[in-house]
Amino acid sequence: MKNMQHTNFWKKYMTNAQLDLSIARYTKVPVTWAEGSYVPEFNKLYFIMEGEGFVKVNGKIYYPKPGDLYLLPAGSTQAYGTLNGHNTFGKYWCHFSSKVNDAHLFQIIHAPVFIQPDNPELLIQKFKQLVFYSEKGDLSSSFRIHSILFEIMADFIEESNEIYFNFRTVPSFEKMEKVLQYIESYLHDSLSVEDLARIAGFHPNYFISVFKRYTGLSPIQFINRQRMERAKHLLVFTDQSVSGIADSLGLEVSYFSRMFREQLGFSPKNYREMISRSGATSTPKKLRMDTEPDYFKDKTDLPE
CATH class of the missing domain: 2.60.120.280 (Regulatory protein AraC)
Structure with a gap:
């Protein structure tokens, strides 16, 4: 591929x-x-x-x-x-x-x-x-x-x-792509639904509906999810302090730590320690299908 x-x-x-x-x-x-x-x-x-x-x-x-x-x-x-x-x-x-x-x-x-x-x-x-x-x-x-x-x-x-x-066969592809690029570039800023809707050229209520249909999340949920993804990367691959990472995302450290724990089940510090101990580059084993049911019958009554 x-x-x-x-x-x-x-x-x-x-x-x-x-x-x-x-x-x-x-x-x-x-x-x-x-x-x-x-x-x-x-x-x-x-x-x-x-x-x-x-x-x-x-x-x-x-x-x-x-x-x-x-x-x-x-x-x-x-x-x-x-x-x-x-x-x-x-x-x-x-x-x-x-x-x-x-x-x-x-x-x-x-x-x-x-x-x-x-x-x-x-x-x-x-x-x-x-x-x-x-x-x-x-x-x-x-x-x-x-x-x-x-x-x-x-x-x-x-x-x-x-x-x-x-x-581009997906409706509103280019508009949504602009919104996502904007979110990625300005994760550290205060992002409002109104601003994002304006970029897409949609009414805010309609924008929320379209965004959730494509991502499964509201715009605010998606933004916070992306912030936590970036935080995970910074915790694993840099030596930045937790407070420094929170600051780089435009969040108060206490709010950042609470959000991180709610989404991942660990505090930022514990997450960093856990990944460090387990090895960040380890690769999971490939799953196999080793068994099959005992009974199968060929079907000849449906000539498709």
């Missing part, structure tokens, strides 16, 4: 992504599997296990091979069909919706149509789990479904070399 530089705002914005699974199955498709040009309102993932066929996306024809993982986004013009009679696709597949606030995820993230996963066996395991939990339908399964679907999409993004972002 290409290295992309974004503000903390847009990182926060992307964490608002919602992936909602509608169906997941394994299918050995019939010879009648075909659809002419149409525009689905949902996204598809096809993980090809065997056979031959084609998919057409926005006028370009692809011939998936076993081991390919295809992402067919909502809103694209699509078609598909079989080739050469009876050697049809056997594939894991799912349909899901994806939104970030009011925008479609794949209007913001532009991804390739397919990848060849680095670890197909692990991907098979994840699809089997996705199928299994989608059929259970209980409360805990809904959490597992979201987790697995996010993992599959994270793998797709990480293993793609053609990913790029187009935040």
